[in-house]
């Protein structure tokens with residue numbers, strides 16, 4: 001539904017490269033693979049899809065490695081958005097196919113080998129593209145250099161390889177070139193062991209402060225003054241057990257980042273339980289990082305479910321050292337603690353387990369209503385649970401619109417209505433920071449119109465139990481037919497007096 005122009009110019013513009021086609025910054029995992037291969041003596045060039053031909057032609061490339069996050073468009077957020085907007089192909093899947101065509105031609109011309117790995121490589125395990133010689137799953141440190149060496153020398157390699165986890169820190173080299181957005185990893189793995197999570201099998205590691213600062217320095221030398229901490233739980237940093245927060249280690253980390261001249265500290269994930277365990281750590285992080293309403297952080301926090309049955313089967317340790325009976329109060333208390341420190345959580349829920357019924361979803365609705373009653377600054381996203389490749393539920397079927405419990409659509413509407421309310425509130429705050437009254441009124445007018453339309457869309461999904469999404473199945477705004485078709489639909493809706501509010 002998103003025209004190509006917007007993807008190419010706004011949402012996914014090409015990354016910058018130097019004259020030789022080397023990427024100026026790259027996603028952190030790719031930088032890690034680069035460091036691993038360089039340590040093993042390989043000559044590595046990290047480039048972008050747009051500059052691939054130039055690099056291959058000029059460098060005498062023998063092996064192309066492709067890092068993928070969502071090659072089939074079934075990662076949880078893509079799967080949900082594509083499902084509720086008609087079930088069409090995602091841009092991530094389309095871009096991957098386009099890259100595949102390019103790689104096929106290069107392979108034929110230069111007799112190269114191709115290996116695909118990364119966080120989304122599990123999506124290709126059962127049905128690898130014909131041009132990929134190897135699908136590499138898991139971490140790169142232990143086995144990836146050997147795979148590349150064999151491919152280079154023309155030796156046999158199995159079609160799917162599972163990389164073992166590094167057991168010692170000195171097996172994991174720090175990055176040697178700058179990462180996108182100043183990303184640096186501070187922990188790896190998570191001991192809570194949720195069944196739906198692909199992080200689970202990792203051995204938990206907290207990276208030492210000097211290791212982290214070496215990576216930060218690489219980014220800062222390239223002029224990147226912001227830091228984005230990669231972790232599955234910010235408050236697990238430096239902890240030895242799940243029932244403790246290592247306050248001193250976290251304060252030392254934040255203070256050191258600030259001392260090094262970092263402007264903005266951001267982090268990806270946090271769990272609700274340790275927030276309640278150590279509110280003073282959350283407060284200290286916010287004070288050192290100098291977060292405020294316009295410079296806040298919005299990490300992803302697992303809310304998952306309100307159902308006791310689902311909670312105790314799939315995510316029993318989520319609330320540890322508490323348990324399911326404390327879950328809803330734990331969430332409300334932790335959210336209040338985070339909000340006081342300008343941490344505005346994005347709560348994600350996993351819905352659609354095989355044994356999940358409307359009664360379970362009803363319990364999730366009650367949990368969300370309870371949270372909303374306390375009016376926190378938080379967003380709630382009920383996502384279809386995806387059987388990711390390295391998780392314990394990897395053999396479950398992929399979620400489908402018709403298999404979701406029917407009350408899912410009520411939960412979705414309730415959550416989005418609240419999400420829009422919070423976004424509108426923060427959007428208005430941002431609009432009011434503009435001194436120009438004309439800009440202020442334009443921004444608030446746009447927010448109002450866009451949000452009314454989105455709310456109308458989700459209300460229709462609720463009323464039709466998701467079936468209204470199917471009306472958009474054939475919509476393709478990249479074709480003249482698609483544009484004419486959508487105009488026709490608008491006219492049809494106008495005459496049936498159910499026109500969206502804008």
Ligand code: SF4
Nearest residue numbers: 190192193194197232
């Ligand atoms: S708490 Fe989060 S990171 Fe840890 S296992 Fe559960 S879902 Fe994965």
